[in-house]
Amino acid sequence: METRGAAPSYPALVGSGLIASTGEEVAKRLRCPRCAIISDTNIAPRLADCVKQSLTSSCFQPTLITIPAGEKSKTLEQAGAICDQMIDAGFDRQSFVIGLGGGVVGDLSGFVAAIFHRGIPHVQIPTTLLAMVDSSIGGKTGVNTPAAKNLIGAIYHPALVIDDVDVFKTLPQREFNQGFAEIIKHAIISDAEMFAALKDVDLENLAPLIRRNIEIKSKIVTKDEGDCTGERALLNFGHTVGHAIERAGDYQEFLHGEAISLGIVAACDVSIKRARLPRDQRNRIVDLLRRFNLPTHLPPNFPREKIFEALAFDKKFESGEVRFVVTPRLGSAHLSSDVRMEDIREAVDRL
Numbered sequence: 001m002e003t004r005g006a007a008p009s010y011p012a013l014v015g016s017g018l019i020a021s022t023g024e025e026v027a028k029r030l031r032c033p034r035c036a037i038i039s040d041t042n043i044a045p046r047l048a049d050c051v052k053q054s055l056t057s058s059c060f061q062p063t064l065i066t067i068p069a070g071e072k073s074k075t076l077e078q079a080g081a082i083c084d085q086m087i088d089a090g091f092d093r094q095s096f097v098i099g100l101g102g103g104v105v106g107d108l109s110g111f112v113a114a115i116f117h118r119g120i121p122h123v124q125i126p127t128t129l130l131a132m133v134d135s136s137i138g139g140k141t142g143v144n145t146p147a148a149k150n151l152i153g154a155i156y157h158p159a160l161v162i163d164d165v166d167v168f169k170t171l172p173q174r175e176f177n178q179g180f181a182e183i184i185k186h187a188i189i190s191d192a193e194m195f196a197a198l199k200d201v202d203l204e205n206l207a208p209l210i211r212r213n214i215e216i217k218s219k220i221v222t223k224d225e226g227d228c229t230g231e232r233a234l235l236n237f238g239h240t241v242g243h244a245i246e247r248a249g250d251y252q253e254f255l256h257g258e259a260i261s262l263g264i265v266a267a268c269d270v271s272i273k274r275a276r277l278p279r280d281q282r283n284r285i286v287d288l289l290r291r292f293n294l295p296t297h298l299p300p301n302f303p304r305e306k307i308f309e310a311l312a313f314d315k316k317f318e319s320g321e322v323r324f325v326v327t328p329r330l331g332s333a334h335l336s337s338d339v340r341m342e343d344i345r346e347a348v349d350r351l
Contacts, residue, residue, distance in 0.1 A: 011160055012137065012214050014207050018164040022051050022098075023058030029160055030121055032096045034061045036086050038109040039100040040069040046170065047309055050102055051125065055129075062098075063089055067108070071251035074104045074144050076152055078150070082112050084105050096159070096279065102128040102175070103135040103256060107150070110141030114156035121159040128171065129179025130257050132163045133186070133213035138221040138235075144251075148313035149243045165207055173293075178257025180292040181238075183209065185264060186216045188285060192331030193291050198288060228259035230323075230335040237325040237333050238264035241307065241348060245298070248306035254295070261294035265323065266347040273346075274338050275326035284330070299350045 013025065026035075036056065039048050041203050044066045055062040067073045086095070100107030101255055106124050114124035124136040141201060142153020168176060180198075187195035194212060201209060221339055223231040242263025246254060255260070271277035298304065324339035 010158055012163065012218075013161065014132075014163040014165070014214070015208050016164065016166050016302065018162050018208075019047060019050055019166070020054055022125065022162060023054035023056070023060060024181060025162060026055065026060070026098075026123060026160065027058045030096055030123075032121060033059075033093050034063070034091060034095040035098055035123075036082075036089075036091060036095065036112075037062050037064045037098045037100055038067065038082060038105060038112065038275065039064065040067050040073065040102075042069040043101045043105070047100060047127065047167070047234045051098065061171055063091075067105070071104055071144065071246070071256075074142075076143050076145075076235075079108060079112050079115070079143055083110070083116055086112075086116060091116070093117045093120060096123065098123045098125060100125045100127065101131075102126065103131045106131050106135050107141050107153070108143060110139075110156055110158065110271075111143055111153055114141055114154040124158045124161045126161070126163060127167045128175055129168065129210075130175075130182055131179075132210050133179060133183040134217065136161050136163075137214055137217045138232075142273050148247055148310055151313065153273050163210055165210070168206070176263075177292045177294060178255045181257035181260040181264065181289070181294055183213055184285070184288055184292075185235075185237050185260065188264070188327055188330060189237050189325070189333035190216050190220070190331060192329075195284075195288070195330050199291060211323065233323065233335050234325055237327065238267045238312070239283055239289055240324060241266040241344065244307045244310035247310035248303055253299075253302070258295050261289045261296065262351055264289065265296050266344070266351060268327070269347040269350055270324060270339055270343050271326040271328065274324075275328040275334075277327055277329065281330050296351075298348075304348060308341075308345065311344070 048064050052062045064085040097109050097113040099106045110122050113120055126132045126136040139155045139157035141156050142150040143153045238260050245262050246259040268282040289296055322339050324336050325333055326336045327333045
């Protein structure tokens with residue numbers, strides 16, 4: 001399928017056995033001879049050789065760069081270290097980057113591609129459900145700072161996305177489940193029909209669901225590529241509190257999707273007060289999150305005050321004003337300026 005609209009169009013391939021065809025698919029679109037495969041210590045041992053062999057068979061010259069797995073690697077320092085390795089290896093403008101991994105790898109490799117020689121092509125090979133349906137689409141790249149997530153980055157669209165559903169066979173259950181937080185978010189803000197269908201989703205045939213989520217996200221992104229009008233901000237439903245929870249837990253307590261699940265619950269509680277979301281719909285959302293073993297309550301000893309410290313650095317707050325995404329009903333959402341910090345505090349206190 002193709003992502004289309006005001007933003008650059010690029011193919012997102014979804015299916016089985018695609019990683020073994022990486023070289024062939026890339027060769028259809030890129031003529032750069034050299035590429036850096038950026039992966040992490042979890043994924044590289046399992047998949048990097050297959051990708052390298054495929055690229056070599058298609059006359060590319062791949063170099064593997066492996067980073068430590070986890071959110072802690074998503075830093076400006078790590079991006080600089082990767083760029084230094086590429087410079088030392090002789091990479092130039094006639095090169096490209098492949099991100100082989102989950103959301104951290106995709107965000108970091110995309111950022112490196114955006115800044116290396118002021119921009120070289122980027123290919124995304126996401127290896128988690130969450131990255132396939134969310135972070136690999138839309139062109140947002142970046143790194144974290146000690147204050148908050150994604151404060152340094154660029155909008156830089158990939159040349160190609162390759163979603164091979166076979167990776168789910170070896171994906172840990174917790175990693176797999178976290179992807180449904182973003183899928184449920186898409187359903188809440190844009191597709192009530194998909195929301196209803198998720199309770200009976202076929203976990204053995206996820207390609208159609210992945211394609212539908214790519215369609216939802218790409219449609220929203222093309223209306224507001226630069227995140228200026230508020231349309232793209234709808235994708236941040238649950239993320240204001242979710243990102244703050246990640247930061248408060250030092251990126252160790254929860255996976256990204258788990259933190260977003262908690263953020264969705266908080267956003268629903270705010271929506272009851274500020275957007276008249278029916279309580280029964282809020283309860284349906286919470287029940288669906290639980291169906292995929294996603295958290296809906298914080299641990300009793302979680303440092304809640306740190307959540308509010310992190311909120312002060314949230315990019316979705318402008319000039320000190322809260323810009324919060326609320327849902328009045330399943331399948332719909334909008335950006336609200338009526339939400340107050342006390343509304344968010346009350347919602348977090350109930351988590």
